[in-house]
Amino acid sequence: MDILQRLFGPGQLPPTKDGYQAPPGALATGWQCHDPDCGEAGYFPAPRASIPRRCGVCGSGTYPRHAWPWQHGERRAELDALQRRAQRDGDTHLALPVHFHLLSWTFEEHLMNGDRGAALAVLGDADGQLRTTMKEKRHFTEGSHRTMFVLSALRSGDPDLALRVLEPWAALARAQGPGYGTDVESDNASRTNYRGLVSSCFAWLEDGRTAPQSHPAYDTVVGWALDTARAARVRDWLTVDQEERLNRLDPYWRHVR
Ligand SMILES: [Zn+2]
Structure with a gap:
């Protein structure tokens, strides 16, 4: 019998590069x-x-x-390995995103354990830290981290909790103006933040639990997606996939103000 098959048994995947071993059946x-x-x-x-x-x-x-859900364990092993590397090398550029990824991982861990209160506490904490970091570091992309919170809430079957991530994010983008107050054309971080918000709105709209007739916030989230995508200059920096989805939502989305 093959040594690998004996070690891992039938139906068991081998460990990941960072040592995460999923249980049989993964x-x-x-x-x-x-x-x-x-x-x-x-x-x-x-x-x-x-x-x-x-x-x-x-x-x-x-x-x-x-x-998913084994991807959750894989991600933790990957983040632990990255954190060890950042500490070993004194790499603050790596340590910062790893810190926020660990926060969204912890948020998802609480949701998987059914502790919504603890998840909300992590979310509130992360929101404050993201706002502070955005002010201090011009090239920081909060969008990729807020996206992780939205996807975690949706994966855990809680679109209402995903709204608690999207609502302040949409308000933040609106308050700061196109490009989060910077020039979208020259600022890659701003473009990433906007695209992240538009994509996160679509992830919410396309979730099985948020059909137009079944969730009262459907039209609100459509509004957030369209308002963000339409903002001056932002509309020129969307991905092809986002443009196609916007066209399906509203063929005239570019023309309405
Ligand atoms: Zn190879």
């Missing part, structure tokens, strides 16, 4: 090559219980990229 959305110089990766059309043992390009071993 599913992977894809795999990645162990050799960072190769970097080959593959994605499955649907989550699977096994991955190719060898990289098809260089022949090195592989590790899984897990489907």
